[in-house]
Amino acid sequence: MRSPNISAVILAAGKGTRMKSDQAKVLHELFFKPMLHHVLDAVTETDIGELAVIVGHQRERVLTSLQEAPTPYPFTPVVQEEQLGTGHAVLCAEAACAAADLVMILCGDTPLIRPETLQAMIDRHKESKAVLTLMTTVLDEPFGYGRILTDAEGGVVAIVEQKDASAEQRALREVNAGIYLVDAKFLFFALQQVGTENSQGEVYLTDIVSIARQQDHRVERFIHTPAIDVLGVNSRVELAQAHHELQMRHNRELMLSxxxxxxxxxxxxxxxxxxxxxxxxxxxxxxxxxxxxxxxxxxxxxxxxxxxxxxxxxxxxxxxxxxxxxxxxxxxxxxxxxxxx
Structure with a gap:
């Protein structure tokens, strides 16, 4: 049995207003390179074959940064002309993923993600025969993150965003880490069905979870700890924390050597x-x-x-x-x- 072709879609089109900067968020540097480069480094060390990067805000700067890296990354640029949500961004990459059996989706502001974590998720997905695997983590203070809704058997029912969650749902501590591995055919079919009836008026990528359940598809959770590995950088404070984490990882390797x-x-x-x-x-x-x-x-x-x-x-x-x-x-x-x- 042949191994499935896996493409990755990295979301790097947003402005990142909480950084309070004129520079695109994914270009902010930590531990000697832009955060987007750290994400690509992790992806290229896995079984993933093709790579698409969704660009929008400051697209030319983002693309130039990738093309002029010391070791240029092999990727297909995809332009999201209007920022209409994460689901819309992935939909823009449909043509770039034409040869894929599976699509991994992740954000360009998660510089602490480890290649071994992504590979473990890929391996779990293959074993489970699921149509969709989503990475989750557990936070003591989950404010701002989409909550994972489960049924009595622990199966994933849906993801509800902070702004759309009830008080009871906001009390949940398991959150969406924003990394998905999805059957390609299902992914792009489901995204065509997603509406914009939510507080943001956007196409939520997270809605593919409830669509999968409605169609009786298997949805797996890949729970990862520590949470810091999978959390995004949204402020200068978090940028400094991520830089320190990467510095300490490298220093630990040196000490062990x-x-x-x-x-x-x-x-x-x-x-x-x-x-x-x-x-x-x-x-x-x-x-x-x-x-x-x-x-x-x-x-x-x-x-x-x-x-x-x-x-x-x-x-x-x-x-x-x-x-x-x-x-x-x-x-x-x-x-x-x-x-x-």
Whole structure:
């Protein structure tokens, strides 16, 4: 039995008014790249074949950002001329998904999504024989998120948006994470049936859940924790939180590889940097660019390095700032040294 063709549709057309910015939300940077790029990074590490990106607000800037990435992403651009809701956005991608058996839908403002989470969802969907699998999570404070409505057997009945929910429904803590895996034929048929009779006057993508149930199709939930992995970035506060989470993920990988980090929550190391085993990095250090840090190197507190080569067992003193500089093996750089070239 052949594996189904899977296409991904990434929603990146919105303005993001809560960011209070002239820049499109998905272009705001965290951990060294725009948040949209983090989403594409995750998608391209799964079994998904084709990729469509829905653009609208500042479309040229968004497309240029993707096309000029250090490693350009293979994707099909789809323009949503009017922002008429998430369902309408996906409907715009019907032609781009013509060869797909399954379509995964996710938002371009979820930079913390992990490829292994998406792949696990794909695997679960294939096993379940469902027509639709939706990712959910559980929040202590679910304000603003669509609530998951279930029947007595725990099956998904519908998703109700915050503005359309009753007081009883708003008390529910399981919420829609905004990631779906859907049979392609059903998806685009169902979206043609969705109306705009809601508080926003938009085509809600979430309505495909109730349509699936009305047609006696199987709807699966893929409940994921921790919730932070799947939540969107809607403000500068959440942008900072997401940046910190990605920084800590990377720092954890470095520590597990044999690098000592004192105060890892204060240390910023770009993903392209290479650090040898037994290197010791103290609090407040920043390492950016394509830096190469050798084995057994000591970096004191407050050191800033950009595009530097640091030889094995070298020592860089506290609060030194080095840019485009080579530190020889075993060399000792005094504190407060500045080398900018």
């Amino acid at each position: 044999g690098v000592t980090l004192y105060g890892p929550e204060t240390i910023l190391i770009a993903p392209d940097c290479r650090i040898g085993q037994d290197a010791v990095v103290h609090a407040g250090v920043q390492i950016t660019g394509a830096a190469q840090i050798g084995r057994g190197v000591q970096l004191a507190s407050g050191v800033v390095l950009h595009n530097c080569q640091v030889g094995d067992k070298a020592v860089v003193g506290a609060n030194s700032v080095l840019k485009n500089y080579t530190v020889k093996e075993g060399e000792q750089i005094p504190p407060l040294t500045s080398r900018l070239s």
